[in-house]
Amino acid sequence: MSQPHVIVVGNEKGGAGKSTLAIHIATALLHAGRRVGVIDLDLRQRSMARFFANRQAWTAANGHALPCPFEADLGDGRVLAKADGDTQISRFETVFGQTATEADVIIIDTPGGDTTISRVAHTRADLIVTPLNDSFVDFDMLGTIDPVTLEVLKPSLYSESVWEARKGRAVQRGGSIDWVVLTNRLAVAEARNRRRLDERLEKLAKRVGFRIGPGLRDRVIYRELFPFGLTVADLSNDIRPVAVSLAHVAARQELRNLMQSLNLDGAAAPLDTAA
Template identity: 70%
Template sequence: MNTATTIVLGNEKGGAGKSTLAIHVLAGLMEQGARVAVIDLDLRQRSLGRFVANRRRWLEANGVVAPMPLEPDLGADGKALALMPAAAQIERFDAAFAEVTDCDFIVIDTPGGDTALSRHAHGRAHQIVTPMNDSFVDFDLLGHVDPVTLDLLQPSIYSETVWEARKSRAAQGQGSIDWVVLTNRLGVPEARNRKRLDERMAKLAKRVGFRIGPGLRDRVIYRELFPFGLTVADLSPQVRPVPVSLAHVAARQELRNLMLALGHAHDDDRGGDLDQAA
């Protein structure tokens, strides 16, 4: 029986940073020594799947040993699977999900849109992590605000998706879902828009039941290592495809803070070698 903790990266809006976050959550878990499986349900883009493929090739080419995630087989290439009926997609997903029997975590990346497959995966989650940009455009998928007063009116479509996933798990006696929403690609920290957004986020969090976590700033560092299949969590004296700077150290601490907020990290210092190298 599958006893792994399932983490779903979800948001029905594209461009919110789900895949970037999925990659870094995966790397953060492996840094802790966890055994992790990944399922990429963004069937056309497949950023998470390409990251894992890049990682395998870079490690082999450079003779470096580093943790690799398990990839259960969905049974078809992404484009072909995307063209299948929803029932067939769900069947393939369930078979792949059942394949994972010896892992601590399953990380699932979902597409930027509402699909039957994505909703089905949400129903499997123990934890849903929702990144959003620092914008009322992104917030609109979580909650509607009054256009005159900016008061919170009601939860929106993605909040309803998570609510349905929670009802499904509760009906099956599978416990609750820990929902964490975080603002990604943060810009100027004291912007007026940020204050307004934070206030509405806090109100909606109480109303629909999510936690607010720390996001990742808009750093080139989070994107520059993608072609190598690496993240700042992987950097060490042995793993260094790019020159290391103090900015990498700051990004690594930011990732550690995120993992702590999600409840998947130990509050210790494992970045000493990187600090010295920088």
């Protein structure tokens, strides 16, 4: 059997939009006909797991059928979060093995911090997707900046973690890990801070070896659809829990651009707003 393609959505800083990206990547791939498995390693918050639970409840209540991923039972996340490292790793390996038999793509959402289970998950990755807000506060997890010149001095904490994951992957299974950093939650207006950030990001990318791609803008629709367990990939003439506008068409195109930048066949069909 061929091994599933493993996508780890990671960044050790909380609030960068990891879960939002994970659920959008997953739903886009589901609509592309892929067999998707999801593993939520944010053991306390469990945003991705809750999203897909909402999805099943909403579709059942409204008589709709939408594709859903396979999700193995990780158990009580709060209990697992307090367990020792060996117990966490053992549970992860069991869940990962179950998911690998059911899916050709596995998406792993990781917590905003450095944990044992997250480090192990990173070594399983074929692709690491790192969202980065339009802020030097977020950039600090990737690279250290000179406070006087704003020049990049060296890789920082998360870049070092990815380096370790790449070494671990090479030793355990061979091959390499593709790493894509996405500029996420961008404001609509151009900003001087963003230009400065982009310049440093490009320099760091050459130094530590990641690609830069487009993320998702800070749009109301992404938050508005979450309680229904839906994304813009799900909207259709029949499924419209909120009013559809041209802004939602732009969001659909944004998702398509994201998937293409990740080299994933997950672009959804254009949304017809006239119906």
